[in-house]
Amino acid sequence: MGARTEGALVWDKRDDMVVHESEPYNAEPPRGALADQVLTATDTFYSRNHGPIPRLEPTSWRLRFDGMVDGARDFSLDQLRTEFAAHTVLATLQCAGNRRAGLIEVRDIPGEDPWGPGATSTAQWSGVRLSDVLAAAGLSPGAAHIAFDAPDVSQLADPPQSYGASIPVHKALGAETLLAWAMNDQPLPAVHGAPVRVVVPGHIGARSVKWVQRITAQRQPSDNYFQATAYRLLPAEADPSQAGPGDGLSLGAVAVNSDILRPDDGASLPAGPTEVAGYAFAGGDRGVARVDVSVDGGRTWRQAELDDQRSPWAWQHWRCTLTLPGGEVEIIARAWDTSAAAQPESPAQLWNPKGYVNNSWARVHVTVDR
Numbered sequence: 001m002g003a004r005t006e007g008a009l010v011w012d013k014r015d016d017m018v019v020h021e022s023e024p025y026n027a028e029p030p031r032g033a034l035a036d037q038v039l040t041a042t043d044t045f046y047s048r049n050h051g052p053i054p055r056l057e058p059t060s061w062r063l064r065f066d067g068m069v070d071g072a073r074d075f076s077l078d079q080l081r082t083e084f085a086a087h088t089v090l091a092t093l094q095c096a097g098n099r100r101a102g103l104i105e106v107r108d109i110p111g112e113d114p115w116g117p118g119a120t121s122t123a124q125w126s127g128v129r130l131s132d133v134l135a136a137a138g139l140s141p142g143a144a145h146i147a148f149d150a151p152d153v154s155q156l157a158d159p160p161q162s163y164g165a166s167i168p169v170h171k172a173l174g175a176e177t178l179l180a181w182a183m184n185d186q187p188l189p190a191v192h193g194a195p196v197r198v199v200v201p202g203h204i205g206a207r208s209v210k211w212v213q214r215i216t217a218q219r220q221p222s223d224n225y226f227q228a229t230a231y232r233l234l235p236a237e238a239d240p241s242q243a244g245p246g247d248g249l250s251l252g253a254v255a256v257n258s259d260i261l262r263p264d265d266g267a268s269l270p271a272g273p274t275e276v277a278g279y280a281f282a283g284g285d286r287g288v289a290r291v292d293v294s295v296d297g298g299r300t301w302r303q304a305e306l307d308d309q310r311s312p313w314a315w316q317h318w319r320c321t322l323t324l325p326g327g328e329v330e331i332i333a334r335a336w337d338t339s340a341a342a343q344p345e346s347p348a349q350l351w352n353p354k355g356y357v358n359n360s361w362a363r364v365h366v367t368v369d370r
């Protein structure tokens, strides 16, 4: 219990966070805490860290742009604020390890945390467009990838190295991709990347590099461990300890996913109408088209009521009032996206050695009074 509370206090998180690790801090809110509001309060927003959290001094911090640009250039936080227009984007971050616990139930995934549905949260991010700063730096036409480097050193990387990632240049030039210094109208907290982080809406959280200090325009994706080797989907039979750069497929846009936030898994409910509620999210340029709910193992479905989409980059909450049969009941949900892709039924079909992208049907088990 000590570590749980301590981690939450140090990082200004609510004290009921589910702390998977306290050093480095890795924690998600309980599922009910994500229900109903589009915005996740900053003290409730999950946090995923691969190394010790740096505390950077905002006045001496510089962001270097180099590689395939007109000439290497450093920007201070003041320069970013005064030389470029400020923009705000409402965007969901979803970790590629969100809902990994469901894959671990199929087969163990040593060395990876059993994230539930809470490695997904939504904030209002404010800062400047990466595209505006790249234009000022003079991006060369041959650049195909924009790489990000941060100072936090991860012992989990092979060899140990600082965190980095990259995105294709067309995503970097999208109006939604930000260099953000504020989260929910407050200065970015240290644990979320102060003074400035990248926010890449619609892509896996791993690309939204925190504490960014260097941005490089280049022909190839980043050769950082977290881009070249980790956050890649390996075939089920692969040995992850043998995986090298370029193995498996690189994860970018988030696949359609949803989970049930209410009732809680394991809840005991009175007989009568029960409101089932949750979130659904589809990355890339896709949106959520429909959410179905079933209490008979997927033989029949009811359509949930889906909230309006507040931003092309944000999740949508949904709800559905059901009269559940008495006894043990499994409640299932599945979302469809605007490309007509639906969540697949079974986590067994999706199992992969690093436990990424579990977007199988959401399931909670409850006991209903007779």
Ligand SMILES: Nc1nc2c(c(=O)[nH]1)N[C@H]1C(S)=C(S)[C@@H](COP(=O)(O)O)O[C@H]1N2
Pocket (backbone or CB within 6 Å): 045, 046, 047, 048, 049, 050, 051, 093, 094, 095, 096, 150, 151, 152, 163, 164, 191, 192, 193, 204, 205, 206, 207, 208, 209, 210, 211, 212
């Ligand atoms: N520098 C740095 N950036 C990082 C990480 C990290 O460990 N170091 N973790 C990444 C991962 S995997 C995710 S899911 C998101 C989580 O962002 P959050 O902690 O603000 O929720 O940050 C990404 N950016």
Ligand SMILES: [Mo]
Pocket (backbone or CB within 6 Å): 048, 094, 095, 096, 097, 204, 205, 206
């Ligand atoms: Mo992540």
